[in-house]
Amino acid sequence: LACLALGLKKGDVLWTSPISFVASANCGLYCGASVDFVDIDKNTFNMCPIALEQKLQAAEKCGTLPKIVIPVHLCGESCDMKPIHALGKKYGFKIIEDASHAIGGRYKNNPVGCCEYSDITVFSFHPVKIMTTGEGGMAMANDEHLADTMELLRSHGITRDESLMTHESDGGWYYQQVGLGFNYRMTDIQGALGLSQLSRVDANVLRRHEIAGRYDEVFINTSITPQQQLQGTYSTYHLYIINFEAGITAQEHKQIYVSMRESGVGVNLHYIPIHTQPYFKVLGFNEGDFPIAEQYYNRALTLPLYPNLTPTNQASCIESLLQVSNL
The missing domain is CATH 3.40.640.10 (Type I PLP-dependent aspartate aminotransferase-like (Major domain))
Structure with a gap:
């Protein structure tokens, strides 16, 4: 519209x-x-x-x-x-x-x-x-x-x-x-x-900031990089996405996802670059057209973040991530 x-x-x-x-x-x-x-x-x-x-x-x-x-x-x-x-x-x-x-x-x-x-x-x-x-x-x-x-x-x-x-x-x-x-x-x-x-939106977002802050503290001085927040912005943290270091292979990336899923941690990956979808390839797009987006996709992982995520459950998510990624 x-x-x-x-x-x-x-x-x-x-x-x-x-x-x-x-x-x-x-x-x-x-x-x-x-x-x-x-x-x-x-x-x-x-x-x-x-x-x-x-x-x-x-x-x-x-x-x-x-x-x-x-x-x-x-x-x-x-x-x-x-x-x-x-x-x-x-x-x-x-x-x-x-x-x-x-x-x-x-x-x-x-x-x-x-x-x-x-x-x-x-x-x-x-x-x-x-x-x-x-x-x-x-x-x-x-x-x-x-x-x-x-x-x-x-x-x-x-x-x-x-x-x-x-x-x-x-x-x-x-x-x-x-x-x-x-x-x-x-x-x-x-x-x-x-x-x-x-009326609950602001409290919801504030709670998400608390959870994101705990993730941020853990990833300081590691090879995991969260999404950068620009000065003057206030994110809603609808998602919490991290990027692994440049050396990670496609197989290692996939295995981290699989291992965390198998351990009961609901990780995800947002998003698959649109131009790599079959429908858009028919329109003339190819892999390699947008290299930063593709690099992001090969290293990204979305961690659980929702208002009812308890500190104990979040600690389990973090422990699982550090263990399967050998950090």
Whole structure:
């Protein structure tokens, strides 16, 4: 909906991060646009502003500048939005923040979602997120026209607003379909579930910081590197991702995952680089296109982090990790 509200269409180009869930790229394809990626920063795991600028310089020469760029706030750690926004002004692209992980996060003392450095911010309310409505999400914008457009698109393109109709309303029952929209409305029950959790978001995030802090202390002076937090950001720690040292082999990496799973520790790996998926290979992408993202994937591991994780269980996770990785 955000892409359509910003006018994305066939012939346009959308750029996003290769380290995200596939939805961050698929939204552009649904609109008929083509999709490309910007490599990540090796420390923050988020879209690299330097790589973005270099890619924009090359695209300008070829006449293939993006219409929309979607930075993804991986784990709830905000991308460095100020330089990305400055590049948007210079090169003329719109910005949608993928804040699926980041409700309750902050960037430069402002809440993620305030849209100071973007046109639209989207949040996810999937069951595993900081707060949930069962499914669905939320889009935020400071531009009233964008908000109204998304509101129309989410409900079949139907309006009861006379100012948007082609002629005077026939009566209180009357509505018009003024565009082609979708049946993307949230139910009242889902909305009530979400509202009931809003007051707990800050406490949820604070608890996640406590758990992340214990992990951070353990990994000081080891070959394990957690995601770097930029100065002026406040992550939600939706996920806690670590990177192993450069020398780790693919087999060693896989064995750490398998061994921890077998010992009952629910580790995971977020995410498989989108451009390496079979569907995107058909679109022309190849392994090696975004080397930092691929390097990240070969060394990354997501450790358990949720508000009810007890110190005892976390200690068991840490002990298992140190044991199987020989640290």
